[in-house]
Amino acid sequence: MKVLVVNSMAPFVWGGAEELAANLEKNLIAAGHEAEVLRIPFRWEPASRIPSQMLMVRGFEMLNVDRVIALKFPAYLIRHPHKTLWVLHQYRQAYDLYDAGQSNVPEGPLGQEIRRVIRNADNEAFGESRDLFTISKTTQQRLARYNDVNAEVLVPPLNDAELFSGGPSEGYVFAGGRINSMKRQQLLLEALALAPPHVRLVIAGPPDTSEDALRLTQLVETLELGDRVKLDLRFLARTEVAQMVNHAAACACVPYNEDFGYVAAEAAAAGKPVITVHDSGGVVDLVRHLETGWVVAPEPQALADAMATACLDATAAVKYGAAARDHWFGMGITWPKTVEKLLA
Amino acid sequence: MNFLFFTPAASSSAIGRVTQLVGTELMASGHTVTIVRTEDYALLGTPPHQFRTKMVCWDDTDGVFRVARDADAVVYQIGDSFPFHRGCLEWLPSLPGIVCLHDYFLGDLFRGWAGARWTVAQAILQSCYGEEVAASYFAYDNPEDYIEGTREKAPMTEWVAAMATGVITHSSWDIQRVLRSYPGPVEVIPLAYDKPKASPATGSGSASGPAGRSAKVDGMLILSIGRINANKRIDSVLRAIGTSPHLRNTAILRLVGHIESNVQARLSALAHSLGVRLLISGEVDDATLAQAIERADVVCCLRFPPLEAASASAIEAMLYGKPVIVTDTGFYRELPDDCVCKVRPDHDIGDLQEKLVFLSQHPAERSALGCRAAQWATATFSPRLYAVRLADFALRAARTQPVIEASRFFSNLLVSWGATSEGLPMQDTIAPLRIFEQS
Numbered sequence: 141m142k143v144l145v146v147n148s149m150a151p152f153v154w155g156g157a158e159e160l161a162a163n164l165e166k167n168l169i170a171a172g173h174e175a176e177v178l179r180i181p182f183r184w185e186p187a188s189r190i191p192s193q194m195l196m197v198r199g200f201e202m203l204n205v206d207r208v209i210a211l212k213f214p215a216y217l218i219r220h221p222h223k224t225l226w227v228l229h230q231y232r233q234a235y236d237l238y239d240a241g242q243s244n245v246p247e248g249p250l251g252q253e254i255r256r257v258i259r260n261a262d263n264e265a266f267g268e269s270r271d272l273f274t275i276s277k278t279t280q281q282r283l284a285r286y287n288d289v290n291a292e293v294l295v296p297p298l299n300d301a302e303l304f305s306g307g308p309s310e311g312y313v314f315a316g317g318r319i320n321s322m323k324r325q326q327l328l329l330e331a332l333a334l335a336p337p338h339v340r341l342v343i344a345g346p347p348d349t350s351e352d353a354l355r356l357t358q359l360v361e362t363l364e365l366g367d368r369v370k371l372d373l374r375f376l377a378r379t380e381v382a383q384m385v386n387h388a389a390a391c392a393c394v395p396y397n398e399d400f401g402y403v404a405a406e407a408a409a410a411g412k413p414v415i416t417v418h419d420s421g422g423v424v425d426l427v428r429h430l431e432t433g434w435v436v437a438p439e440p441q442a443l444a445d446a447m448a449t450a451c452l453d454a455t456a457a458v459k460y461g462a463a464a465r466d467h468w469f470g471m472g473i474t475w476p477k478t479v480e481k482l483l484a
Numbered sequence: 485m486n487f488l489f490f491t492p493a494a495s496s497s498a499i500g501r502v503t504q505l506v507g508t509e510l511m512a513s514g515h516t517v518t519i520v521r522t523e524d525y526a527l528l529g530t531p532p533h534q535f536r537t538k539m540v541c542w543d544d545t546d547g548v549f550r551v552a553r554d555a556d557a558v559v560y561q562i563g564d565s566f567p568f569h570r571g572c573l574e575w576l577p578s579l580p581g582i583v584c585l586h587d588y589f590l591g592d593l594f595r596g597w598a599g600a601r602w603t604v605a606q607a608i609l610q611s612c613y614g615e616e617v618a619a620s621y622f623a624y625d626n627p628e629d630y631i632e633g634t635r636e637k638a639p640m641t642e643w644v645a646a647m648a649t650g651v652i653t654h655s656s657w658d659i660q661r662v663l664r665s666y667p668g669p670v671e672v673i674p675l676a677y678d679k680p681k682a683s684p685a686t687g688s689g690s691a692s693g694p695a696g697r698s699a700k701v702d703g704m705l706i707l708s709i710g711r712i713n714a715n716k717r718i719d720s721v722l723r724a725i726g727t728s729p730h731l732r733n734t735a736i737l738r739l740v741g742h743i744e745s746n747v748q749a750r751l752s753a754l755a756h757s758l759g760v761r762l763l764i765s766g767e768v769d770d771a772t773l774a775q776a777i778e779r780a781d782v783v784c785c786l787r788f789p790p791l792e793a794a795s796a797s798a799i800e801a802m803l804y805g806k807p808v809i810v811t812d813t814g815f816y817r818e819l820p821d822d823c824v825c826k827v828r829p830d831h832d833i834g835d836l837q838e839k840l841v842f843l844s845q846h847p848a849e850r851s852a853l854g855c856r857a858a859q860w861a862t863a864t865f866s867p868r869l870y871a872v873r874l875a876d877f878a879l880r881a882a883r884t885q886p887v888i889e890a891s892r893f894f895s896n897l898l899v900s901w902g903a904t905s906e907g908l909p910m911q912d913t914i915a916p917l918r919i920f921e922q923s
Contacts, residue, residue: 186912188908188912188913189912189913191898191901191903191908191912191913192912192913192914192915194901195894195897195898195913198897199890199893199894250908253902253903253904253908254908256901256902256903257898257901257902257903257908259902260900260901260902261901264900264901
């Protein structure tokens with residue numbers, strides 16, 4: 141079959157969603173299909189320009205394609221008679237982030253109309269798809285709450301599980317992934333300032349903007365954490381990321397209500413416990429408090445306590461890490477099964 | 485080209501006459517013309533104009549499909565009357581074409597159409613004009629309040645234009661509204677009209693007041709033609725005559741055109757109380773109408789509020805070389821000042837009295853005014869020119885069709901997703917879509 145994976149993209153931004161699309165393409169090909177990724181540019185500022193971009197996507201006609209698997213807003217608005225949605229996330233600023241006061245959609249009649257247009261278009265796309273999957277329980281619940289649709293959770297496999305083979309702890313907490321305010325790396329720095337001196341933190345990943353990078357470097361200076369923190373603010377090769385995970389005492393992932401936590405999945409595969417917080421969304425689905433890691437309040441002191449235990453109590457860290465690995469692999473999530481499900 | 489006209493065909497329809505004149509010119513130029521008759525069932529049996537070409541009725545679905553298959557250009561004659569234009573609305577959504585917009589207010593057409601489509605009509609109102617207008621649209625107690633309440637807020641021209649591949653209209657006075665709401669080609673072409681020959685037969689009618697029952701009168705004969713309703717300002721004409729001793733003694737007012745019995749009774753009573761000689765002829769055939777115009781000394785074409793894109797009555801009177809008095813508004817304002825007399829809408833009785841007295845006392849000026857009007861109208865309202873420009877426009881509309889289709893696709897999508905005309909800043913939405921415009 142000719143399968144087109146359709147995803148939205150912000151030029152020069154590469155993260156988990158982009159990795160997922162690329163690996164889906166790779167695994168479709170491995171399963172004997174022809175596959176390509178169509179990346180549709182999307183810019184969400186200003187919010188009043190979002191509808192015109194939705195119209196553009198809706199105007200595309202996909203010929204010579206047997207199946208479409210669409211991942212993100214607004215790419216999943218694309219028309220095709222046999223379209224499967226594997227929703228990574230909607231335009232959350234029209235939904236839960238609007239309710240949380242973290243949205244670029246203005247209040248008042250204009251904002252109401254933008255949100256109504258997005259919600260109705262989403263509903264149309266969900267209704268016309270042959271199958272509707274989400275990548276986590278959090279995303280599933282959001283669709284149920286705001287769009288009144290039932291989706292099935294299809295947790296994404298790790299893209300390169302063989303890299304995350306584990307290894308001896310070198311006593312640091314690792315926080316990998318894109319750097320921006322929603323990922324809340326600043327919360328980890330504030331926690332570190334409250335943690336015992338022996339606790340060390342490594343933050344590594346590409347900043348979305350230069351402001352995101354500056355905010356972290358300034359905070360390290362302000363909190364005088366220079367000798368306990370390593371900021372590696374760049375795009376890292378996957379082998380570099382795996383190396384840092386494999387030798388961490390624990391991995392930290394504290395985003396605000398994120399749909400899925402690759403960092404948590406990679407940590408679990410490497411046998412590392414995960415430190416997260418209650419409002420981190422899909423990450424929390426993968427972590428069991430005091431079994432596979434720590435799920436604490438999104439506050440510096442609570443996180444400081446968890447980081448201290450992870451670095452001080454090696455026995456507990458190893459035990460939780462082993463349980464995390466068992467839990468992850470026990471879910472039986474593999475690319476062949478995922479591809480089969482998406483093309484069923 | 486092969487033209488397919490959706491048009492009223494009844495001989496009583498001035499728009500039908502326009503189609504007959506333009507169609508004849510198109511055929512004379514080598515084009516092919518086919519007529520789809522659009523009147524509602526009650527009027528479909530009435531005698532038609534002599535189109536001298538193939539004609540089918542709008543309810544003959546197979547027949548319409550057959551003739552549409554071969555058409556290069558589909559043209560819809562749209563005026564504000566559901567009984568005359570029902571067939572246009574039945575076909576326009578599925579068979580888009582050029583709309584010749586004869587009125588800038590299509591409220592009666594819309595109301596007639598909406599009768600059996602309440603939900604769809606409400607959705608159209610909301611989409612075009614917002615929820616507030618939609619909520620009050622059908623709540624007016626009488627026709628006058630309805631027109632006054634909706635003619636500016638919701639004239640429904642946008643509704644029809646949205647279904648067109650191009651819009652032709654016949655004056656510019658309210659064209660901005662169409663241009664703002666419609667992305668396709670829009671052109672103003674002066675209405676095509678002619679001056680049919682008057683028959684030798686005498687007119688007939690009922691009369692009230694000192695004029696008696698005969699159409700033969702002594703004095704200055706003032707004529708008003710067309711369906712008599714409030715916006716023709718007959719009350720003002722009667723008062724202008726009745727409050728002038730000179731006009732009361734010398735003028736006779738004749739009304740030719742459909743009139744409701746209650747309106748006839750009210751105007752007759754008013755004429756009697758003012759001492760005005762009033763002759764009411766009612767609806768007449770074309771020959772009698774032509775004769776009535778020929779006999780008239782002055783023709784009054786007052787309108788307020790203006791609703792039409794062009795007035796066949798005023799054009800016809802000018803073609804006959806008659807001095808015409810019009811209201812200084814709408815289409816009438818665009819007529820040259822030296823070819824008609826204009827009265828201010830808010831001073832119509834005083835202005836009208838002044839003009840009528842002048843014309844009564846200066847027969848030579850009266851005649852000269854009529855000559856200038858005839859010359860200008862003959863050159864302007866030419867069926868031949870209309871046919872040439874329509875053919876050119878049809879080619880242009882065909883070229884821009886892909887742009888219109890794209891615009892329609894996107895706007896329908898936005899509306900289906902809940903966008904309204906009041907919410908999203910259209911500039912933000914439209915700007916990126918300019919990629920579809922022709923370079």
